[in-house]
Amino acid sequence: MARDVLSIGQVRIHSGSATREEAMKEAADILEAVGAVTSAYFDAMQQREQTVSTYMGNELAIPHGTNETKAAILESALSVVRYDGGVDWGGEPVTFVIGIAGKGDEHLEILSQIAILFSDEDEVERLKTAQTPEELYQLVSAAGV
Numbered sequence: 643m644a645r646d647v648l649s650i651g652q653v654r655i656h657s658g659s660a661t662r663e664e665a666m667k668e669a670a671d672i673l674e675a676v677g678a679v680t681s682a683y684f685d686a687m688q689q690r691e692q693t694v695s696t697y698m699g700n701e702l703a704i705p706h707g708t709n710e711t712k713a714a715i716l717e718s719a720l721s722v723v724r725y726d727g728g729v730d731w732g733g734e735p736v737t738f739v740i741g742i743a744g745k746g747d748e749h750l751e752i753l754s755q756i757a758i759l760f761s762d763e764d765e766v767e768r769l770k771t772a773q774t775p776e777e778l779y780q781l782v783s784a785a786g787v
């Protein structure tokens with residue numbers, strides 16, 4: 643499953659910070675670039691965010707679309723972006739922004755794997771100290787995501 647939803651090109655590390663909107667746009671752009679979503683998905687992410695924050699705790703946000711916008715999802719995929727300068731996510735500090743596009747119910751399984759990974763503070767620390775996108779990709783993939 644990991645090879646399908648996440649490839650090395652979908653993992654990025656930025657030394658600086660971003661706004662919540664910039665981070666969501668990058669997440670959507672990565673998903674669109676691999677053919678997982680249409681250009682409508684960014685709007686879907688924004689709609690979801692207006693309804694309920696996708697901040698999950700432990701410096702993690704998981705922007706994704708609403709159920710009404712399933713048509714914008716072509717296949718399941720993830721994007722993983724680390725912002726070392728942080729993102730202000732509606733008042734919450736976020737370092738990791740993981741964009742999710744899930745076809746059917748596949749996103750539920752992906753979400754649970756990510757939740758398990760980020761519930762372990764030692765794992766989060768390792769993810770934060772990964773030096774390269776390749777290293778970050780290996781750590782996320784090893785978690786079964």
